[in-house]
Structure formats: C-alpha cells, structure tokens
Amino acid sequence: MMPSTEGSSRAEFAKFDAVVAMRRDEDAEFLIRELQHTRAQVRHVWPLPDRLPEDTDVVFCGLEPGLPGRIPWVPGEPKAALVVVLASGIMPDLDLLVNSAPDAVLYRPITRNGVLVSLVLARNHFAYDRRLRWRINKLDESLRGMRAVERAKQILMHTRQMGEEEAYRFMRGQAMKRRAPISAIAATIIDSHEMLS
Amino acid sequence: MAGFKSRGLGPWRVGVLFSRSGCTAVIEQTQLWATLLALEEINRSGGVNGREIVPVVYDPMSDPATFASYAKRLMVEDGVTAIFGCYTSSSRKAVIPVVERLNGLLWYPTPYEGFEFSPNVIYTGPAPNQNSVALCRFLMERYGKRFCLIGSDYVYPRESNRIMRELVRANGGEICGETYVSLRARHRDFVPVLSEIKRLRPDVIFSTVVGDSTSCLYQAYHDAGFDPRVIPIGSLTTTEAEVAAMGADVAEGHITAASYFESVRTDQNSSFVRKYKKRYGEDEPTNMCAEAAYFQVHIFAKALAHTDSLDTDLLRPAVLGTEFDAPQGTVSVSETYAHTDLWTRIGRVDSHGRFEILEQSCGQVDADPYLIGSGRVLACG
Numbered sequence: 001m002m003p004s005t006e007g008s009s010r011a012e013f014a015k016f017d018a019v020v021a022m023r024r025d026e027d028a029e030f031l032i033r034e035l036q037h038t039r040a041q042v043r044h045v046w047p048l049p050d051r052l053p054e055d056t057d058v059v060f061c062g063l064e065p066g067l068p069g070r071i072p073w074v075p076g077e078p079k080a081a082l083v084v085v086l087a088s089g090i091m092p093d094l095d096l097l098v099n100s101a102p103d104a105v106l107y108r109p110i111t112r113n114g115v116l117v118s119l120v121l122a123r124n125h126f127a128y129d130r131r132l133r134w135r136i137n138k139l140d141e142s143l144r145g146m147r148a149v150e151r152a153k154q155i156l157m158h159t160r161q162m163g164e165e166e167a168y169r170f171m172r173g174q175a176m177k178r179r180a181p182i183s184a185i186a187a188t189i190i191d192s193h194e195m196l197s
Numbered sequence: 198m199a200g201f202k203s204r205g206l207g208p209w210r211v212g213v214l215f216s217r218s219g220c221t222a223v224i225e226q227t228q229l230w231a232t233l234l235a236l237e238e239i240n241r242s243g244g245v246n247g248r249e250i251v252p253v254v255y256d257p258m259s260d261p262a263t264f265a266s267y268a269k270r271l272m273v274e275d276g277v278t279a280i281f282g283c284y285t286s287s288s289r290k291a292v293i294p295v296v297e298r299l300n301g302l303l304w305y306p307t308p309y310e311g312f313e314f315s316p317n318v319i320y321t322g323p324a325p326n327q328n329s330v331a332l333c334r335f336l337m338e339r340y341g342k343r344f345c346l347i348g349s350d351y352v353y354p355r356e357s358n359r360i361m362r363e364l365v366r367a368n369g370g371e372i373c374g375e376t377y378v379s380l381r382a383r384h385r386d387f388v389p390v391l392s393e394i395k396r397l398r399p400d401v402i403f404s405t406v407v408g409d410s411t412s413c414l415y416q417a418y419h420d421a422g423f424d425p426r427v428i429p430i431g432s433l434t435t436t437e438a439e440v441a442a443m444g445a446d447v448a449e450g451h452i453t454a455a456s457y458f459e460s461v462r463t464d465q466n467s468s469f470v471r472k473y474k475k476r477y478g479e480d481e482p483t484n485m486c487a488e489a490a491y492f493q494v495h496i497f498a499k500a501l502a503h504t505d506s507l508d509t510d511l512l513r514p515a516v517l518g519t520e521f522d523a524p525q526g527t528v529s530v531s532e533t534y535a536h537t538d539l540w541t542r543i544g545r546v547d548s549h550g551r552f553e554i555l556e557q558s559c560g561q562v563d564a565d566p567y568l569i570g571s572g573r574v575l576a577c578g
Binding site: 074151190 | 265266268269270272273274276291293294295296297298299312313359362363366367371372567568
C-alpha cells in the first residue's frame with residue numbers, strides 16, 4: 001500500500017531543509033524530486049565534501065569509505081538527521097554503518113515509499129534522541145537544584161523560624177511571583193544569606 | 198619482550214588520550230606515562246590471554262574539541278572501544294557523547310566534581326565525598342572557618358566550589374571571597390587576587406586552580422609574603438607533579454587532599470614508585486592522577502582476561518564490583534555508579550617537596566558521586 005503523501009505528513013515536511021550528497025545518477029535525481037515533492041528545500045552536493053553541511057535538517061548520502069570522518073559533528077551530538085543510502089543485494093560494511101551512526105537507511109533502487117519511510121524514521125529518531133539528551137541535562141540540573149532547595153529550606157527554617165512545609169511554600173510562592181525556577185529562588189536565598197551573615 | 202602466542206588473533210588495541218602539550222600537559226603527561234607503564238608490565242608478563250595490548254596514542258593538546266575528535270577517530274578509524282584518558286572535566290564532557298553513542302568505555306583517572314554518571318565511563322579518581330569533605334573538615338579544625346575560594350574558570354572549579362561552599366556553610370564557616378582566573382593565567386594575574394585576599398584575611402585559601410597556572414598561584418602567594426602555617430592553600434589537584442613544577446620552597450606547608458601520595462606506605466606503592474622512576478627518571482615523582490591511570494589499566498586487564506572480549510557490553514559488567522590492590526591500598530569499582538571506592542588522605546608538603554600524610558581514612562571510602570548520603574555536616578572521623 002502506498003503511504004499517503006497528502007495532508008498532514010506533507011505539511012509536516014513543509015519547512016525542512018535537506019542535503020543530498022550523492023553522485024547525480026538516476027536514483028539521486030529521483031530522491032531529490034521526491035524530497036521536493038514533500039516541499040523540502042533540497043541542496044545537492046557532489047563530489048562528497050570533506051565536511052558535510054550541518055546547517056540542515058536531514059542529510060542523505062551513500063555509505064562511502066571514510067564517511068564518519070566527513071560527518072562534521074562528533075557521534076552523540078548530531079546536528080542533523082542522517083540517512084545512509086545503500087545498494088540492494090550487497091552486504092554493506094557493518095562497522096562503517098554503525099560508526100556513521102545513521103538515523104535510517106534507504107535502499108537503491110530508490111522508491112517513493114523508501115524515501116518517505118527513511119525520512120520519517122530518521123527525523124523521528126533524531127528528534128527522540130535529542131529529547132532524551134535534553135531530558136538527561138534537565139535531570140542533572142534538577143539534581144543540583146534539589147540540593148540548593150534543601151539548603152535554602154534549612155536557612156529559612158533557621159532564620160525565619162518557618163516550618164518545613166512553610167519554607168517550601170514560601171519558595172514556591174516567590175518562584176511563581178517572579179516567574180523563576182524554584183532552584184533560582186533557592187540560590188538567591190543562599191547567596192543573600194551568605195552575604196548577610 | 199615476551200613472545201606472544203599467535204592464535205590467529207591480533208593484539209588488543211586500546212586508545213590513550215592524555216595531552217603532551219597545552220596548559221594541563223604537565224599532569225597529563227604523568228597519566229600517559231603511568232598508563233604506558235602498566236601496559237608494558239602487562240605485556241611483559243605475557244599480555245592478556247596470550248595477546249599483547251597495543252596502545253593507540255594521540256595528543257589532544259589540552260583542548261576539549263580535539264579530545265572529542267580524537268575519541269571519534271579512535272573508535273571509528275582505529276577500531277578501539279576502550280579509551281584511557283582525560284584530565285579536565287571539559288575534556289571528559291567532550292568525549293562522553295562519543296563513547297555513549299558508539300558504545301565505548303572511557304577510563305577516567307582524575308578527581309572531578311561528581312554529579313555525573315555514564316554507562317560508558319569507569320571513574321577511578323575521587324568524587325567530592327572522597328576528598329572535599331575530608332579537606333574541608335581538616336582545614337576548619339586546623340586553621341579556621343573563613344575560606345577564600347580561587348579557581349580556574351571552567352566547569353570543575355565552579356562545581357567544586359559550589360560543593361565546598363555548601364560544606365563550609367553547613368558547618369558554621371564562611372566564604373569571604375570567590376575568584377576565577379583563566380586556565381592560562383600567569384603570575385601577574387594572581388598579584389591583584391592575592392592582595393585582595395590579604396585584605397579579606399581568610400583563615401584558608403581553597404584553590405581549584407589547575408594546570409600550569411597552579412605554579413603561578415603558589416609562587417605569587419610566596420612572593421606576597423603569606424605564611425602557609427597561618428593561611429595555607431588547600432587543594433584537591435595540587436599533586437607532586439605541580440609541586441615539582443613550582444619548587445619545594447614555594448610549596449612547603451600547603452595542604453592537598455587525595456587518595457594517593459607518593460609517600461604512601463604499601464608494598465604495591467614501593468613497587469610502583471620504583472618502576473616509575475626506573476622508567477621515567479629518578480627525579481620524576483608519582484602522583485594521584487598517575488596512580489589512578491596506572492591501576493585502572495590493571496583493573497581493565499583483569500576484566501579483559503575474564504571476558505576475552507573488548508565488547509563494552511561484556512567488559513563493563515566484568516569490571517563492576519572488582520577489587521584491586523592498588524598502590525594507594527585496596528580499591529574497588531562500585532556497581533551502582535561505576536565510580537571507585539578509594540582512600541582519603543590529607544597531605545602537607547614538606548621541605549623536600551614530598552607530601553607528609555597527616556591523616557588517612559581507615560579503609561576505602563565508598564564513592565557517592567551525587568552526595569546522597571554525605572557532604573552536609575562533616576562527621577568527624
């Protein structure tokens with residue numbers, strides 16, 4: 001069954017920027033056309049540059065020897081989704097594939113379904129990966145924040161004779177009033193306490 | 198060199214990333230040397246399961262971005278999964294995304310600020326509960342409660358000072374000043390800092406200045422006429438290597454907390470110090486970072502002998518929970534956070550530039566990188 005290219009999925013691709021880094025053969029022409037049908041802004045680059053562009057949303061390229069070295073970001077901190085284009089019927093270099101850390105693969109001969117599936121999967125995987133990394137950063141921040149809140153709570157309890165609940169409530173209230181995170185309020189309390197004592 | 202039984206398998210290849218140039222090269226060079234020394238020892242006694250371990254060594258030049266790109270090169274082009282390396286937290290943080298994405302294992306032999314965990318890192322240097330807590334207590338009991346903080350301007354000093362501030366405050370002390378200088382700070386940059394410290398009259402200076410500028414700080418302190426018997430500099434990173442660079446006359450009387458000093462008395466340490474000096478020169482002292490770099494290679498080799506595979510998914514579980522008789526004493530890699538349970542010691546530099554050990558823990562102190570069960574009120578003893 002053909003996936004629908006009408007309606008929402010087409011709209012989803014409307015603002016994308018794509019780079020196709022492949023020799024301009026029939027498959028590449030087809031890929032560029034299909035991407036343009038999804039209303040992506042497509043840039044074709046060939047020969048393969050030493051550094052692939054990173055100011056884009058998704059990069060399509062063949063599994064060329066030395067590909068990881070041409071990817072401008074370090075693995076684990078990708079700047080764009082990566083789709084690796086593979087030849088059918090030939091076993092790819094699996095180490096090279098893993099080391100390139102693609103978000104999806106696309107097989108030749110390139111079909112319309114293939115383009116859409118790899119595009120959706122790559123963008124989806126890339127975004128999920130980014131959300132996870134963002135969440136880990138937030139968790140790290142929160143862990144530090146919790147220590148500050150604990151410390152500020154103790155200061156309030158000692159200097160203002162507040163109860164535990166009251167101290168938390170005070171900080172939450174200040175955070176709402178100042179539209180600041182509660183950890184920032186806690187840091188301010190700690191700083192001013194240190195300055196005054 | 199022992200002949201290696203060929204089983205049709207090549208040598209084990211591992212990556213090594215310590216800087217031989219740039220602002221933290223002095224200490225990283227000792228970590229490189231200790232790593233290579235341990236590898237030579239292992240290879241001389243037949244390698245691991247009959248196979249030699251061959252290091253692939255790059256010089257990341259004390260630059261975090263270069264660390265990241267060499268980590269990528271090691272894993273992608275050299276086919277390495279285990280990497281021994283990193284001194285600064287900035288370099289560790291640059292390498293972590295690479296080892297996490299490609300499932301490598303970074304062995305990190307340096308004291309750091311804690312509050313971190315990665316399934317792709319084995320931490321063999323102390324977390325704050327294994328050095329800051331003891332240092333803070335010692336300084337407060339011995340010298341007084343007013344602390345001035347001075348550090349290099351990057352992540353490790355700022356985070357360490359945050360923890361030190363909490364510890365000092367929670368125990369009735371006071372932070373009377375906090376200053377940061379560039380990692381490339383020279384002697385003249387410390388002159389105004391020290392005259393300000395003179396005005397503030399603290400009881401203790403807590404320094405998280407690292408790299409080449411460490412010498413400049415201690416020398417400027419010396420030149421400004423401070424007396425370390427009255428207002429010492431307490432540090433977590435000033436080791437025998439930095440003392441050798443600044444001179445014993447300048448370093449004498451200052452305090453460092455570490456899991457290891459060259460003066461530790463264990464059989465393992467006599468042997469380590471002897472081999473290190475034989476290999477690199479009688480004037481080259483060992484230090485805490487070199488010691489961690491040394492024993493972590495041995496822990497790695499023990500695990501590798503067991504798994505007979507460098508696959509991180511096999512190697513890491515084999516590492517967790519293992520014990521090793523390191524030069525500092527018996528250490529073990531804890532299962533929860535892959536940090537190492539280490540010894541805590543307080544040392545004071547003597548007139549020969551050696552650390553006299555004034556206090557030490559009765560045994561290993563469990564690593565608590567998130568300071569969940571430690572680090573508020575300083576329990577004595």
